[in-house]
Amino acid sequence: MKRVMLNKDVLHGNQVQANHNRMLFVQHSLLTINVMSSPGSGKTTFLERTIQCLKAQWRMAVIEGDLATSLDAERIASCGVEVIQINTHGACHLTSSMISSVLPTFDLSELDLVVIENVGNLVCPADFDLGEHLRVTLLSTPEGTDKIVKYPSVFQSSDAVILNKVDLLPYVPFDLKQFHQSLKEINPNVATFLVSALKGEGMDQWIHWLQNQQAKIKKANGRELT
Amino acid sequence: MKRVMLNKDVLHGNQVQANHNRMLFVQHSLLTINVMSSPGSGKTTFLERTIQCLKAQWRMAVIEGDLATSLDAERIASCGVEVIQINTHGACHLTSSMISSVLPTFDLSELDLVVIENVGNLVCPADFDLGEHLRVTLLSTPEGTDKIVKYPSVFQSSDAVILNKVDLLPYVPFDLKQFHQSLKEINPNVATFLVSALKGEGMDQWIHWLQNQQAKIKKANGRELT
Numbered sequence: 001m002k003r004v005m006l007n008k009d010v011l012h013g014n015q016v017q018a019n020h021n022r023m024l025f026v027q028h029s030l031l032t033i034n035v036m037s038s039p040g041s042g043k044t045t046f047l048e049r050t051i052q053c054l055k056a057q058w059r060m061a062v063i064e065g066d067l068a069t070s071l072d073a074e075r076i077a078s079c080g081v082e083v084i085q086i087n088t089h090g091a092c093h094l095t096s097s098m099i100s101s102v103l104p105t106f107d108l109s110e111l112d113l114v115v116i117e118n119v120g121n122l123v124c125p126a127d128f129d130l131g132e133h134l135r136v137t138l139l140s141t142p143e144g145t146d147k148i149v150k151y152p153s154v155f156q157s158s159d160a161v162i163l164n165k166v167d168l169l170p171y172v173p174f175d176l177k178q179f180h181q182s183l184k185e186i187n188p189n190v191a192t193f194l195v196s197a198l199k200g201e202g203m204d205q206w207i208h209w210l211q212n213q214q215a216k217i218k219k220a221n222g223r224e225l226t
Numbered sequence: 227m228k229r230v231m232l233n234k235d236v237l238h239g240n241q242v243q244a245n246h247n248r249m250l251f252v253q254h255s256l257l258t259i260n261v262m263s264s265p266g267s268g269k270t271t272f273l274e275r276t277i278q279c280l281k282a283q284w285r286m287a288v289i290e291g292d293l294a295t296s297l298d299a300e301r302i303a304s305c306g307v308e309v310i311q312i313n314t315h316g317a318c319h320l321t322s323s324m325i326s327s328v329l330p331t332f333d334l335s336e337l338d339l340v341v342i343e344n345v346g347n348l349v350c351p352a353d354f355d356l357g358e359h360l361r362v363t364l365l366s367t368p369e370g371t372d373k374i375v376k377y378p379s380v381f382q383s384s385d386a387v388i389l390n391k392v393d394l395l396p397y398v399p400f401d402l403k404q405f406h407q408s409l410k411e412i413n414p415n416v417a418t419f420l421v422s423a424l425k426g427e428g429m430d431q432w433i434h435w436l437q438n439q440q441a442k443i444k445k446a447n448g449r450e451l452t
Contacts, residue, residue: 038264039348039377040369067349069376090379092318092349120377122265123293123318123347142368142391143266150295151265151346153316165368171397173424198399 014128017096021103021131028108029221031214032116034130036154037138038147039120042164044072046138046197047115051079053207058112058214063102065094065119072117082106093124096131112214122147126154134213140165141174148182155183160191162206167196240354243322247329247357254334255447257440258342260356262380263364264373265346268390270298272364272423273341277305279433284338284440289328291320291345298343308332319350322357338440348373352380360439366391367400374408381409386417388432393422 025032037043051060061082064073073085084102086094099116106114116132118125137158139147142165148155155161161183169176183190191209195202251258263269277286287308290299299311310328312320325342332340342358344351363384365373368391374381381387387409395402409416417435421428 038266038346038369039373040264040366066376068378069372071372071376090349090353092347119349120264120373121318121347121349123316123345124350127316140266140368142366142394143264146295146297147265147346150292150297152294168368168394168397171394 011127014096017100018129018131021096021100022133024103024108025114025131025133026217026221028111029218030108030111030114031134031210031217032114032130032132033134033136033210034116034118034125034132035136035138036118036122036125036158037120037140038122038143041120041138041140041143042197043117043120043138044075046162046164046195047076047117048079049195049197049200049203050115050207050210051076051081053203054113054210055080059110060113060115061106061111063094063099063114063116065098065117067091067119076117088119092119092121093128094118094130095128099130113210122151122154126157133217134159136160136162138162138164139179141168142172144173145175145178145182148179148186152186155190156187158187158190160193160206160209161187163192163194164197166194166202167199237353240322243326244355244357247322247326248359250329250334251340251357251359252443252447254337255444256334256337256340257360257436257443258340258356258358259360259362259436260342260344260351260358261362261364262344262348262351262384263346263366264348264369267346267364267366267369268423269343269346269364270301272388272390272421273302273343274305275421275423275426275429276341276433276436277302277307279429280339280436281306285336286339286341287332287337289320289325289340289342291324291343293317293345302343314345318345318347319354320344320356321354325356339436348377348380352383359443360385362386362388364388364390365405367394368398370399371401371404371408374405374412378412381416382413384413384416386419386432386435387413389418389420390423392420392428393425 064085070085076083135158193206290311296311302309419432
């Protein structure tokens, strides 16, 4: 019983800070996405491609969450955007407080998009709101179709699901029909995109969707300000 | 500070029960392995192959840990061995108490091997001793070489690391030399096996190693009993 109450406290504390973060993002008309997946689904490669596609139009910053190393942050920095690394040292997910502690390093009024790359984990990140506008979950084809029903929480709470590594479809037992069916049952309104971040295939639709989401936020804020 | 202390309590409580479990396994000269990996690395397919290889010689039981569904337990049951499913309903790892609660369903004196398939997660399972003799971690080639340094704890604490999906090596950017180098730096004595569980390649060496581990346990118990 004690443990359940503590868990509620932790989640409540996280939610309060997440709401603060969200307010800050909204004030700056700043689209923020929380990118989640298993280790090795290709989050960093997918973000590198996304940055390449949007760099000419948008000012972006990336918050990198990892247990250890700054390998991903170095990769992102070499794309020419602002990046900060959070090392969780054992914690299997980011929290809203970790995010708020690094936000002062950015000038939010100068940015159009903040990307948070969560720790590679399909379980706990789903429970922790970071204040993001959108949750984006990657699944890669070698992981198999059954991950959607086996790890339902992260897929249920996602605004977009990216199926990555579609270039490997001829070599792995992945059932595309089942992928769409499982998502339809668990989260009928989720946006889905089939990409190969490594080869650069299928990024256009994703970029177009992201631009639309950003336009919606700017428009909503415009209405509020008038 | 409070959170750190609680964490210590949780880990201490887990360790006490893990020691009990281990004593029980030793009493029955029963080899027990804790199999860990990211979601989708191929743990269940690898176990299906292992069971096929050993079925004629060994009596085996499998404990399946998953957030939701009994999909993996059904696959393992169809191999003709005893299996029990633990659904963690949100918890991102198994604990020693979860294991002890299901052990009475097996007649331990009738078994040679108990396999515990942990929840797909490269982070928290590493912190929770279940009482196993051996920790076996799978990494699959599409996940990339950098996972060893990015998720060090699980690889440091492993007795064996299985590189799975080697049939995909021609199609993915995986650096085999770096794989061996990273493991050597982080865990120089770990046993490594390169397999394709899907295609059945490379299983012989793993099976031979497992048989040796079981022989050691029987021999140690024989000495104690005389």
